[in-house]
Amino acid sequence: AIGVKAFPLSQPVDPDTDILFLGSSVYAAGVSGEVKTFINTLDKNVGKVVNFSSAAIIESTYNQVKKLVKKRGITMSDKEFHCRGSFTVMHRGKPDKDDLKSVATFAKEVTNG
Template sequence: MKVAIRYYSKTGNTKKLAEAIGYAINVEAKTVDEPLTEDVDILFLGSAVYAAGIDSKIKDFIANINVNVGEVVNFSSAALIESTYSQVKKQVEAKGLKMSEDEFHCRGAFKFVHRGHPNDEDLKNAQEFAKRIVN
């Protein structure tokens, strides 16, 4: 099974999740600045909320996918909303790709809100989630 991890992170919270997922399944986590160059069965796609929406870099990455992707699995962090799932799903499905119903989300620190997140427990949970998805 071919798996890829791509993410966008301004504050480092989503990067921490991406690296934890990568470590758990032995796949290098790369930023969305690196396009997919080969077909994948699973694409773990990490995002966060900035000004109530997903960043345009995530939208551009999805719009420019030009390889076969079996399924996109969302992971995210956010201080205020529950998840980026619905926003990412809209973009993924507009591209004609399949969005997994499974997702991982945890709180991310923003200023004084949810300070210290994602924490060690969040990262452990992200690793367990990734292992479950690929196995």
């Protein structure tokens, strides 16, 4: 939607990153260990982190991610995107086409694109 490529958490972040959109996955109602490890690799060359997530049970990963990002001395945007995700029979089919439209709109708003 905004013309940037998504990368796996295993790839280091370009040191000239103004805005890092971070998809935070959930495991057992908390941010997954893989995301925590990734955040611990970030340095202050990242301008700010924008959180987006999808989960079946919890409402948002924002506060958990913000705490981890703040420990790294990096700014966390107050804007975030979260939608329901599916888990077994809960919220089957989520995220759906409407959620994908909403996250595209969100990304454009964040980047003024």
